Amino acid sequence: PSFIPEALKQALPAVSQYPSVAGTPVLRTAAADYLGRRFRVRIDPATQVLPTAGSKEAIFHLALAVVEPASGRDTVVYGTPGYPVYQSGALFAGGREHPVQLQRERGYRLELERLPAEVLARTAIAWLNYPHNPTGACVDRVYLAAQADVARANGILLASDECYQDLWFDGAEPPPSLLEVTTTGVLAFHSCSKRSGMTGYRSGFVAGDAALIGSFRGWRAHMGVGSPTFIEHAAAMAWSDDAHAAARRAVFAQKFRVLVDGLAAKGIEVLPSRAGLYIWARVPGGAAADAYAQRCLERGIVISPGGFFGAGSDDWFRLALVPSVEECRTALAAWPV
Ligand SMILES: Cc1ncc(COP(=O)(O)O)c(C=O)c1O
Incomplete structure (x- = not known):
């Protein structure tokens, strides 16, 4: 929406200065107010919010800040299929990766309570991401509370990647935040990118x-990841407005419906989903996802083979709800089965 670039232009300073790692109070307050409106949580903008340069860098850097390879706490737990940066952060930090195969019949939930005690005892960070990339799976507060309990009992930092929280489909329950069940021992990662x-x-x-935010802030001072103040001003305007997020949500919901119905009509199995930016579907005819992606590409359709998101998903593919509704319809007409 045009008010966002306008806000950025208005905030461009005549004299450029280094930004602060803590971010502007205006952005921290806008973020805390958003969390209050959306999730009914009370967050102190001075001590419990830390602006980042997008969520990817913060997700990557968290492992570098927290994982201590020489200590007993060297492991990062995350679900597979999943967003690949949880793994790359762990490896660059010299930590141990612990991917957990997420099962369709268990709702693609990462269940910490099912991990061996030996793994929990050496885990520094456990990552949750619901609505889930790539499957669109969602969870409820009961699940989040159970994960927070296991993390607390085992001294694990529970990190929740919540970049898709505001993209739910028609009539669905808005996805909850981990912050709704606790703010102790946990961090939630939010982004202007999708919302x-x-x-x-x-x-x-x-x-x-607050203690984790404080130490992450101190650590990030070394990384040069402070956001320019004019970006932060535009971001503050975005977090303060819910109408544009609702309008985007409606467009994604429309694309989701068009594609799900169109794929189902062609006999392609699609995972039912309530939120997110993706469709997770089974490759038709038992073909390998890589070969199928190539066939789609020959018809001008870009899909991501399930294997891109970790081992064990080779018979699935992911569609991103990025093209226009019209382009989605055109793609469906050419879709290979
Ligand atoms: C699950 C997930 N987390 C985080 C990100 C990073 O988004 P950004 O760095 O734009 O905030 C993405 C981007 O696709 C994502 O899919």
Whole structure:
């Protein structure tokens, strides 16, 4: 929406200065107010919010800040299929990766309570991501509370990647935040990229446990990841407005419906989903996902083979709800089965 670039232009300073790692109070307050409106949680903007340059860098850097390879706490737990940065952060930090195969019949939930005690005892960070990339799976507060209990009992930092929280489909229950069940020992990662279509601005924030936010802030001072104040001003305007997020949500919901119905009519199995930016579907005819992606590409359709998101998903593919509704319809007409 035009008010966001306008806000950025208005905030461009005549004299450029280094931004602060803590971010502007205006952005921290806008983020805390958003969390209050959307999730009914009370977050202190001074101590419990930390602006980031998009959520990817913060997700990556968390492992570098927290994992201590020489200590007994060297492991990062995450679900597979999943967003690949949880793994790359762990490996660059010299930590141990612990991917957990997410099962369709268990709702693609990462269940910490099912991990061996030996793994929990050495885990520094456990990552949750619901609505889930790539499957669109969602969870409820009961699940989140159970994960928070296991994390607390085992001294694990529970990190929740919540960049798709505002993209739910028609009539669905808005996805909850981990912050609704606790702010102790947890961090939630939010982004302007999906909610406001601001991928190029690189802006997000982390919110949660004040002690963890304080130490992450101190650590990030070394990384040069402070966001320019004019970006933060535009981001503050975006977090303060819910109407544009609702309008984007309606467009994604429409694309989701068009594609799900169109794929179902062609006999392609689609995972039912309530939220997110993706469709997770089974490759038709038992073909390998890579070969099927190539066939789609020959017809001008870009899909991501399930294997891109980790081992064990080779018979699935992911569609991103990025093209226009018209382009989705055109793609369906050419869709290979
Ligand atoms: C699950 C997930 N988390 C985080 C990100 C990073 O988004 P950004 O860095 O734009 O905030 C993405 C981007 O696709 C994602 O899919």
